[in-house]
Amino acid sequence: MVDVKVPSVGESISEVTIASWLKKDGDIVKLDEAICSIESDKATLEISAPKAGKLKILVKEGETVAIGTKVAEVDETASAGASAPAAAAPAPAQEAPKAAAAPASTGxxxxxxxxxxxxxxxxxxxxxxxxxxxxxxxxxxxxxxxGAQAAPAGATASDSSLKSLAHQTMASSFSREIRREKMTGLRKTIASRLVAAKNTTAMLTTFNEVDMSAVMELRKKYKDSFKDKHGVGLGFMSFFTKAACAALKQYPAVNGMIDGNEIVFHNYADVGVAVSTPRGLVVPVIRNAESMGMAAIESKIIELATRARDGKITIEEMQNGTFTITNGGIFGSMLSTPILNAPQSAILGLHNIVERPVAVNGQVVIRPIMYLALSYDHRIIDGRESVSFLKAVKEMIEDPARLLLDI
Incomplete structure (x- = not known):
């Protein structure tokens, strides 16, 4: 038997919760195959099989255990056929079926x-x-x-059964039943950090709007050639990340933080990008974003977001950011006041793009407009700096040539 123990997931973490078993007790597992998902107060990670063999689970889902605890065993002597008895040969049928039977589940x-x-x-x-x-x-x-698609109405049910389903759904929607669910370690940490940020900072939010016409036209013109050359799509996040980095150079207090009685200024921009995952919001960090090109930023965002949603992001990849960008627009948010990602002093909130009537040279025209929000710690950032920072981001997005000319 080979022991499966909870690995160390960070210096400050002493225990984790068994979030889910990806394999069943008695299953045959391969070397390095993911068998269990564990959750700390900062991230969700997977435990892999240390050897190939038959899995014996020792700790149930939902239990909290200390680092180093043995949660399972793998029997190396078990063969691939040990997990299930061989199926008996079927009796000869007198009449062959018209259609093949659906394949049975194999795991x-x-x-x-x-x-x-x-x-x-x-x-x-x-x-x-x-x-x-x-x-x-x-x-x-x-x-x-x-690649999955929702089944079209009527594809799997008759009109009468659809009406019955709709009636059942409506009835269940108004049920007075309640359901209680234990907060995960990650959710509890998110809650405590948000409350702490509200209670320990002098948080204020300033707003502006940005005409996205120039960026959208630039993206439309070059997105195909950009993807052909770099192998990654050209999104809006790289524009805003580059614009934010340029504005942080002009207004360093927005990229700073308070440490006791001192203000720490950073000569680099480690930009956190908020990512929504099935288990909560996490903020992986793009290191030295100020020195990266658009393609490198896009690639890094995709890599970090994918690993975060798959529960494979590490603690180190979410620590020590200097500034954060969060995009509520992907969920349809028109406007919000994002909460600071302490100990950082500012966070930029992006929102959805909506065609709005605006005045241009005395004429009312329709333009794609996004509202921007900058929440900041008023203890370190003055109103002049916060407003000027957001205005600088707006100007660079509305005239992307500024990003190339550094003006």
């Missing part, structure tokens, strides 16, 4: 989506049971979820 992960796949399926309104997984033992991967 415990059938229709079990990864965290990233689960989020995509939820957004699309697709039931996981209707998706054929292509991963190990039929597990639904992110690619499977992206």
């Amino acid at each position: 415990g992960d059938k229709n079990y989506p990864s965290p990233a796949a689960s989020k995509i399926l939820a957004e699309k309104g697709v039931d996981a049971s209707s998706v054929q997984g292509s991963g190990k033992d039929g597990r639904i991967t992110k690619a499977d979820a992206m």
Whole structure:
């Protein structure tokens, strides 16, 4: 037997919660195959099988254990056929069936989506049971979820059954039942950090609006050639990251933080990008974003966001950022007041792009407008600096040539 123990996941973390078992007790696992998802107060990580063999689970889902605790064992002597008895030969049938039977599930992960796949399926309104997984033992991967489509109305049910389903759904929507669910370690940490940020900082938010016409036109013109050359799409986040880095050079207090009786200024920009995951909001950090090109920023954002949603982001990748950008626009937010990501002193909030009537040279025209919000710690950042910072970001987005000319 080979022990499976909880690994160290950070200097300040002494215990974790068994979030879920990705394999069942008695399953045959491969070397380095993910078998368990653990959750600390800062991140969700996976434990891999140290050897190939038969899995014996010792700790149930939801239990909290100390670092180094043995949570399972792997029997190296077990063979691949040990997990299930051989099926008996079927009796000869007198009449062959008209259609082939559906293949049986080959493992415990059938229709079990990864965290990233689960989020995509939820957004699309697709039931996981209707998706054929292509991963190990039929597990639904992110690619499977992206290609899945919700069944059209009437495709699997008659009009009468649809009406019955609608009636049941309406009735269940108004049920007076309640459901209690234990807060995860990550959710508890998010809650305490947000309350601490509100209680220990003099937080204020300033707003502005930005005409996205120039960036959208530039993106439309070069997105194909950009992707052909760099292998990554040209999104809006790289424009805002570059604009924010340039503005941080002009207004260093926005990139600073308070440490006791001192103000710490950073000559670099480690920009955190808020990512929504199935288990809560995390903020992976792009190191030295000020020295990176657009393609490098886009690639890094995709890499970090994917790993965060898959629960594979590390503690180190979420620590020591100097400034944060959060994009509520992807969920349809028109305007918000983002909360500081302490100990940072400022956070830039992006929102959805909406065609609005605006006055240009005395004429009313329709332009794609985004509202920007900068929440900041008034103890270190004055109103003049915060407003000027946001205005600088606005000007660079409305005239992207400024990003190239550094003006």
